[in-house]
Amino acid sequence: LLKKRGWTLYTLRFFSFNRNEKLREAYRHYVTNDIVFLNESLFNKKTGWRHHAYAPISNEARYTQDIQRGKTWAILPTYTINGYLPYTAIEQGYFSCKDFLGWIQNSLIPYLQQ
Numbered sequence: 001l002l003k004k005r006g007w008t009l010y011t012l013r014f015f016s017f018n019r020n021e022k023l024r025e026a027y028r029h030y031v032t033n034d035i036v037f038l039n040e041s042l043f044n045k046k047t048g049w050r051h052h053a054y055a056p057i058s059n060e061a062r063y064t065q066d067i068q069r070g071k072t073w074a075i076l077p078t079y080t081i082n083g084y085l086p087y088t089a090i091e092q093g094y095f096s097c098k099d100f101l102g103w104i105q106n107s108l109i110p111y112l113q114q
Helices: 021-027 097-112
Strands: 041-043 073-076 078-080 089-092
Touching: 089 097
Parallel strands: none
Antiparallel strands: 041 073, 073 089
């Protein structure tokens, strides 16, 4: 019925209630060469697990494996519009606020000031 009426299934796009349009507009005025991005990612043995698989209809898709998560590692790459910077932080576990700010002050900012 929905297809006949011209409807189709889309992936939802979520927008935060806290989105600040004035702040977003201010970001548009930055010079792109002055912007550095930080992107913390976490990974462990579970990161590479498959979550989907094919199986015959009415059969369950199953896979037997060790389901221990293992050690968690955090990686914090830095990059600009021109590519990655040579200052990537790696930490077993998670970055605490203190470690994160210390890395920015003691490693990243001195590199950027060169």
